Amino acid sequence: MGRSRGGLRTKIHAVVDQDGLPVRLLITPGQASDKAAFPELLAGLPQATVDVADRATTAAP
Template sequence: MGRSRGGLTSKIHAVVDSNGLPVRLTLSPGEAHDVRLAGQLLSHLKFGSMLLADRGYDADWIRELAMKKGSWANIPPKRNRSDPICFSSYLYRARD
């Protein structure tokens, strides 16, 4: 019977500007949830900016952090979100 080898993986989390150029990079273990580093990554979020993030970042505290910094979080809602949120799929698609 073969041995299973648990490979080490990591994720690169990036904050990019409106041109897609990275302004902050952080590494995390591959099995770590995305939102663990959100506070650190968003600590320098500029007033009036728009936060475009993947569904994994859909958390009320992230939206509140963006609002406190004078920004808008356009993050698709998780499927289990019970309260409606403001989300633009058009702007979200433009992030690519």
């Protein structure tokens, strides 16, 4: 867990296959940069076409 202005937070990063099934997961502190997790997530995976997506969350109205 990482501490941010909003309290304790974590981020879950995932690599999924073409069917959306998880291949690899990585949990980082909430204040950590998303791009720092990218090399670790792809290390050792076979070379293929990679699509990057970001699903951010928003506060409920």
